[in-house]
Amino acid sequence: MSMLIEEGRTEAMAAARFAGPTLQLIRGAVAENLRRMRTGGPVMAVVKADGYGHGALAVASAAVDAGAEWLGVTDVAEGAVLRGGGIEAPILAWLHPAGIDVVAAVRNRIDVAVGSVDELAELIDDAGVAGLVDEGARVRVHLHLDTGMARGGCPVRDWDRMLQLARRGRDAGLLRIVGVMGHLPQADLADPRANVPWVMRLQHARDTALRAGLAPLIAHLGATSAALSDPSTRFDLVRVGAGLVGIDPSRTVELAPAGRFTAPVVHSAEVDAGTPVGYGGAHVADRRTRISVLGVGYADGIPRELSREACVEIGGRRHRVIGRVSMDQIVVDTGDASFPRGSVATVFGPGGIAPTVQEWGDWAGTIPHTIVTGIGARVARTVA
Structure with a gap:
């Protein structure tokens, strides 16, 4: 008898469980987007910020399988993770928020970009201290020029000094100068004249x-917008990041959405007209209606400030987000439709009915990059 009770309890527990919030990477969409941007030559697939929120290793693998010749990351540590995951393509790191670990760069075969005379001098000193000459190893370097951003890169007035120092590092057997690079400040305008x-x-x-x-x-020099709108910016390589996951910052080309963000219904109820919803009663029901609570909130990447147009897809229809976004939950007005616990809502994704990442950016008064890179760690990442 106790065994039957235990079996019944186990079945009930299993029935009460359902998939939590999930961001699914659609590999086929990454491949489609990459093919579109490879038409003018080689591509560096940029997978910084954990692959624009979709999982760096998963996006890198999909991109390399689709023909990306290079990968781009924030720093050497991110590149080392890709190497640990079996990625063999050339990797460039260029932001270095914690400085450059020259030993790790050489050990993991990661190129580094250097954007000032001081940074290059430090790199040469570190390489000398590390004894790389004795091992016959060299740090592979891309010289980063300031091309109009004033956000990084060597100022034009220092470029000759940069080159002299680069030659000394090369001649000392410490460096291999691989490339020159820059960034475009106005490529999102999709106007070649601005470039x-x-x-x-x-x-x-x-x-x-x-x-x-x-x-x-x-x-x-060029990134996603430039790759799509200005062939003159391609040089020997273009760096494509947001475009891999379906975001065109210039909003001139429709790319394939590469992410599907879903969340479960964790509670449903019927409320009367006049019922306040959420913290502060910021929304008051104007009629008798049904609501569904989704198990996802601002800790998971749902922007707290949203316009009244914000919505999700449940059951093949769009339903408006109402009330304030909570840390762990949002409330959706489902009208005359009732959805049981465990029903799946699509926050954004492909398919035509589900909202797009661009729409979420508009509803939050920001860019879609903010939406995808803000998705929290407790949202599971999967690959389709």
């Missing part, structure tokens, strides 16, 4: 580097 000064600046910088005896060099 002309910066394209010319990088061309001049590469020519100067070649005359200084630093050859051969890979030049790269």
Whole structure:
């Protein structure tokens, strides 16, 4: 008898469980987007910020399988994770929020970008202390020029000093100068005229580097928007990050959505007209209606400030988000439809009915990049 009771309890517990919040990467969409941007030449698939929130290793693997020649990351540590996951493609790290670990860079075959004379001098010193010459190893370096952002990169006035120092590091057997790079400040305008000064600046910088005896060099400047709208920015390589997951910052090209963010219904109820909903009663029901509570909130990446248009998809229809976004929950007005616990709501995803990441960016008064990179760690990542 006790065994039957225990079996019944186990079945009831299993029935009460359902899938929690999940962000699913759609590999086929990554491949489709990459194919679209590879038409003009080689692509560096940028997977920083954990693959724009979708899982760095999963996005990198999908991109490499679809033909990406390079991968881009924030720092050497991120690159090392990709190497540990079996990725063999060339990797470039260029932001270095904690500095550059030269030993880890060499050990993991990760190129590094350097954007100032001081940074390059420190890199050379570190490489010398590490004894890389004795091991016959060199740090592979891309020289980063400031091409109009003033956010990083070597100022033009220091470029000649940068090249002289790079030659000394190379001649000492510590460095291998691999490339020159920059960033475009206005590529999101999708107007090639806005890119002309910066394209010319990088061309001049590469020519100067070649005359200084630093050859051969890979030049790269453009990212997703430029890759889609301005062939002159492609040089030898384009760096594509947001575009991999279906975001075109210029909003001129419709790419394939590569993420599906879902959350379960954890509570449903019927409320009367005049019922306040959520903290502060910020929403008051204007009629008798049904509501569903989803197990996802601002701790999971749902923006706290949303316009009244914000919605999710449940049961093949869009339903409006009402009341304040809580840390762990949002409330949805489902009208005359009732959804049991465990029903799946799509926060964003492909398919035409589900909201898009771009819509969520608009509803929150931000860019879609903020939405995908803000998805919290307790949201499970899967791959389709």
